[in-house]
Structure formats: structure tokens, C-alpha cells
Amino acid sequence: MVIARYPPPWFSVAPMMEWTDNHYRTMARLISKHAWLYTEMIAAETIVYQKGNLDRFLAFSPEQHPIVLQIGGNNLENIAKATQLANPYGYDEINFNCGCPSPKVAGHGCFGVRLMLDPKFVAEAMSVIAANTDVPVSVKCRIGVEDHDSYNELCDFIYKVSSQSPTKHFIIHSRKALLNGISPAENRTIPPLKYEYYYALVRDFPHLRFTINGGINTVDEVNAAIKEGAHGVMVGRSAYHNPWNLLGHVDSAIYGEPPSNLTRRQVLEKYQVYGDSVLGKYGQRPNVREVIRPLLGLFHAEPGNSRWKRKADAAFMHCTTIKSFFEETLFTIPDCVLDSPVAEAPSGCTDMFTKSKNLLPQQYRVREEELLYADF
Numbered sequence: 006m007v008i009a010r011y012p013p014p015w016f017s018v019a020p021m022m023e024w025t026d027n028h029y030r031t032m033a034r035l036i037s038k039h040a041w042l043y044t045e046m047i048a049a050e051t052i053v054y055q056k057g058n059l060d061r062f063l064a065f066s067p068e069q070h071p072i073v074l075q076i077g078g079n080n081l082e083n084i085a086k087a088t089q090l091a092n093p094y095g096y097d098e099i100n101f102n103c104g105c106p107s108p109k110v111a112g113h114g115c116f117g118v119r120l121m122l123d124p125k126f127v128a129e130a131m132s133v134i135a136a137n138t139d140v141p142v143s144v145k146c147r148i149g150v151e152d153h154d155s156y157n158e159l160c161d162f163i164y165k166v167s168s169q170s171p172t173k174h175f176i177i178h179s180r181k182a183l184l185n186g187i188s189p190a191e192n193r194t195i196p197p198l199k200y201e202y203y204y205a206l207v208r209d210f211p212h213l214r215f216t217i218n219g220g221i222n223t224v225d226e227v228n229a230a231i232k233e234g235a236h237g238v239m240v241g242r243s244a245y246h247n248p249w250n251l252l253g254h255v256d257s258a259i260y261g262e263p264p265s266n267l268t269r270r271q272v273l274e275k276y277q278v279y280g281d282s283v284l285g286k287y288g289q290r291p292n293v294r295e296v297i298r299p300l301l302g303l304f305h306a307e308p309g310n311s312r313w314k315r316k317a318d319a320a321f322m323h324c325t326t327i328k329s330f331f332e333e334t335l336f337t338i339p340d341c342v343l344d345s346p347v348a349e350a351p352s353g354c355t356d357m358f359t360k361s362k363n364l365l366p367q368q369y370r371v372r373e374e375e376l377l378y379a380d381f
């Protein structure tokens with residue numbers, strides 16, 4: 006019998022470029038022991054070309070488990086090599102990016118969400134990744150691209166990738182991507198969320214595992230999505246902008262485990278040891294500003310927060326250690342904020358998933374799949 010090493014990914018923190026770096030993940034793990042953490046997307050080419058410098062991109066501390074590496078790319082050889090090079094680092098899953106709409110990635114790069122238009126390639130890439138690693142593999146995608154946004158087209162993608170590769174887990178950012186004219190940030194707000202596509206996938210592919218993503222902001226909402234049948238929930242921006250109030254409830258409210266009970270002062274004390282040990286590890290980088298950046302959401306909506314951020318801006322100009330940065334700035338946050346455990350979870354909107362389940366598209370029909378496969 007295989008015993009799972011970690012609780013299932015009922016809750017995960019989304020991959021976010023320049024946000025979910027080692028520093029952020031170190032802070033996140035101090036707040037939640039059970040959340041699954043994703044790296045930022047790393048292009049396969051970066052891993053291959055930085056072969057002599059891999060720790061900088063791939064190393065992480067053992068506390069960060071369970072952790073998933075997200076890679077991106079469109080060159081099978083580089084994807085294979087990148088997976089081989091990442092293997093010794095011991096990630097718990099390898100995820101392939103089929104959702105990024107940024108012009109650099111989906112435009113010139115021709116990967117990210119553009120790959121949703123080429124499921125055959127994605128299946129090949131996933132087979133190559135799986136052949137070069139011994140951990141599970143997954144795909145993160147949108148529900149469509151441009152006017153390829155029908156539920157049937159999404160199903161064709163899922164069907165082809167899952168039947169032609171070992172992929173059994175898909176993370177569904179439940180809005181489509183537009184490739185021209187809007188920025189990556191607008192691509193996370195303008196196309197409407199369609200959770201009904203997600204729940205229809207859960208219905209139509211019962212042998213696969215799906216994680217829902219997009220616009221989910223509180224543990225109440227996470228639990229509501231799970232109650233309606235989601236296998237897992239991934240949260241991005243809220244976990245970055247308001248880590249204390251979100252991640253602080255994950256272990257108890259989602260996993261039913263005791264919370265860490267650390268106060269923010271204790272989190273910062275532990276983080277300081279980490280921060281001062283990594284400063285300047287790669288020449289000038291990381292600097293104090295980079296190490297402190299993930300903490301800037303820690304006092305979201307608390308008294309003293311704006312003043313702390315102003316002090317932080319000034320302190321970045323001359324502080325050379327995390328210890329001196331805290332000494333110079335933290336007096337702006339009241340003791341009652343620093344020393345209290347996480348407060349009651351903010352409530353969220355919990356009927357949004359029930360409503361979506363009333364809007365499910367028609368069931369995906371096998372006959373259409375067979376017709377499509379006549380071409381192969």
C-alpha cells in the first residue's frame with residue numbers, strides 16, 4: 006500500500022511570476038503547514054541554459070514541501086532536459102504551464118496559453134515530462150483562448166491530453182485568455198469567470214482530478230467550492246496580498262488540523278533568521294527589498310500598516326540586514342497586532358459555486374471525441 010506523504014492538495018497557492026519565489030514560500034510555510042506551494046513558472050530554457058547555476062532557480066528548503074515546480078516551454082528536448090535537471094531537487098509534482106497569456110510567453114514565446122490550441126503537443130510535452138521524473142505531473146490551463154472558448158473545445162483539450170499522456174490532474178483557471186490588446190493583469194479580470202465549465206469537467210471526466218482556480222479569496226469560499234465537489238482549490242492574488250488572513254486559516258478550516266498558533270511577531274522572528282542567511286547569496290542579490298517584499302501584505306488592513314510601508318520605503322535605502330530593517334520599522338505596528346494569533350476568518354461569498362452548478366453546459370459527448378480522433 007502506498008502511503009501519501011502529504012495531505013491532498015485541497016488548497017494550493019498559485020504559481021505567480023516574481024511573487025511566489027523562495028522568500029514568499031518561506032513566509033507562507035511559516036503560516037500554513039499544509040498548503041501546497043507552487044513555484045513561479047520557470048522556462049525550460051532557463052533551466053537548461055543556467056545548468057551551472059541551478060540552485061538559484063530550483064533549490065528550496067525542505068520545509069517548503071509539499072511544493073510543485075511549474076515549467077513552461079515549447080521545445081520537447083529542452084522540456085525533457087529541464088525535467089531531468091530539476092529531478093534531483095525533489096519537487097512533489099511537476100506542472101506544465103498552459104495558461105500564461107503574457108505577450109512574451111504566449112506571443113513571441115509561443116507557449117503558455119497558446120498551447121491550449123495544440124493539445125497534441127501538450128500531450129507530447131506531458132509524456133516527456135513524465136518520462137523524466139518519478140513524481141506526478143499536471144497541467145495548469147484556462148478554459149479557452151480567444152474565440153476557442155466553447156465547453157466542447159475545452160473538453161477536447163482535456164480529453165486529448167489525458168488520453169495521450171499520463172496527465173491525471175488539471176488546474177483550471179476558470180476564465181479564458183485573450184491574446185491581443187489586453188495586459189496579463191487585465192487577462193485576470195476582464196474575461197468572465199465560468200465556474201460552470203469547471204464543475205462540468207468534474208462531472209464529465211470522473212477519472213481525472215481537477216483543481217479550481219480564479220477569483221477565490223477566502224477560506225469560506227474555498228470550503229464552499231469543495232462542498233460543491235471541487236477536488237482542490239488554488240488561490241493566487243489573495244494569498245499574496247493578504248497571506249495572514251487566508252493562509253492562517255488553511256490548516257484548521259480546510260485540513261481540520263491544529264493551526265500553527267504563531268503570532269506575526271514569531272513569524273517575523275523566524276523569517277528574520279532566514280532572510281539574513283540568504284541576503285547577498287548571489288552577489289548583490291537578493292537584497293533587503295527583495296527579501297522583505299512578500300511581507301508587505303502581512304499587516305493588510307491592520308492599524309499601522311500604511312505607516313509601516315512608508316517607513317519600509319525609507320529603510321530600503323540604507324538597511325543592510327533584515328534585523329536592522331525590522332528594528333527600524335516594526336515599531337509602527339501595535340503590539341496587539343504583532344502578538345495576537347490569527348483572528349476569525351473573513352467570510353466570503355459562498356453561493357457562487359451553487360449558482361454555477363445550475364448553469365452546467367451540456368454533457369461532453371463521446372461521439373464528438375471519436376470524430377475528432379479520426380484525424381489522428
Ligand SMILES: Cc1cc2nc3c(=O)[nH]c(=O)nc-3n(C[C@H](O)[C@H](O)[C@H](O)COP(=O)(O)O)c2cc1C
Pocket residue numbers: 019020021022023024045046075102104105145178193218219220221239240241242243
Ligand atoms: C503576478 C502574477 C504572476 C502570475 N504568474 C503565473 C505563472 O507564473 N504561472 C501561472 O500558471 N499562472 C500565473 N499567474 C496566474 C495565477 O496562477 C492564477 O491563475 C491567477 O492569478 C488567478 O487566480 P486568483 O484569482 O486566485 O489570483 C500569475 C498571476 C499573478 C497575479
